[in-house]
Amino acid sequence: MTAADAAAELRGWDHCTNTAVRRAARRLGQLYGDVTAPTGLTSPQQILLSHLKLAAGWADPAATTLQHLAAAMVMDLSALGHTLKPLIRDGYVELVPDARDRRVKRARLTEKGEAKQAEGLALWRVAQARFNALFGPEEAAALRRALAVVASDEFAEAFRRGDVSS
Amino acid sequence: MTAADAAAELRGWDHCTNTAVRRAARRLGQLYGDVTAPTGLTSPQQILLSHLKLAAGWADPAATTLQHLAAAMVMDLSALGHTLKPLIRDGYVELVPDARDRRVKRARLTEKGEAKQAEGLALWRVAQARFNALFGPEEAAALRRALAVVASDEFAEAFRRGDVSS
């Protein structure tokens, strides 16, 4: 560790990527949440409904199994299940067992869920436009690309292998 | 909205910054957590202990009041209180009421907490070094700077005002 690194370590935790991402996540949750609050949905719920909406349109029908959804959201399967509970209770999502493989269940938006997703999408556009305008469209796109790399399975595998050569 | 934007919106949620940050946060929680697991601390706990360690060394004594800690962590005050509960229960942190203003409480690491923080810091360095090596030191620093801007109070205020001129 260099002297500069040591100084940075003393100055604060700005140099910890994990900390930085968490703080930003809490902040964005507040900012986007304020805008989309009228829907009554939380950020994770809105994101989940939107993911379901998109996944339903994809060619691969496996995209909507809980297993694949969890992987796509970089989320634990059981965490997804718990998060789905309130959405199912409120009639936005339904779980459909697969006929061929009875272990598998697919999540699907109900009509009510489609409407709620659309309602949230309209508000989301406001928040997103405001973010892009404020942060800069190019910078925002670059930030999302960087975060996508971090969240990717490839990155996780390389990290767990302890790769240093990228 | 341009045609390209509409296409991007259909392609996926990669263009949602809120989604991108949350996914990355979950992933980093996994990756850093795997490395620091031997301490028995979660990522938020490790981060909190480290923040307390640093805040204790700062000139401003107000830096350790729950109110200021919450603001620094971009966290709700009550959320901070809840998160502190297990750490207090396990003897890593103690709350010290202020003599002058009896409403105020300060959070402080105990000896046991200092030791645990140091233990976590050593492991954290491994995770952080691996991340930097894999993602690129320059790119990692740039990512943290971008996230710090997003998390800043100035950004939040501008967002809430609806500024578009930055």
Place this chain on the structure above:
DNA sequence: TCACGAAACCGGTATATGCCACTATTATCA
């Protein structure tokens, strides 16, 4: 076909995080 291992999901438990209502304390001002 039967035993066994793998896969998908569920439920319990614990922490993370936020909102709201409430209490205690302090500051303000008529």
Place this chain on the structure above:
DNA sequence: TGATAATAGTGGCATATACCGGTTTCGTGA
């Protein structure tokens, strides 16, 4: 000084997220 507003925390409730163990179902090979 006394009423009122503001501030700092606490506790309750709800969702977010993860880990682990258990159950059902599937696939595989003897």
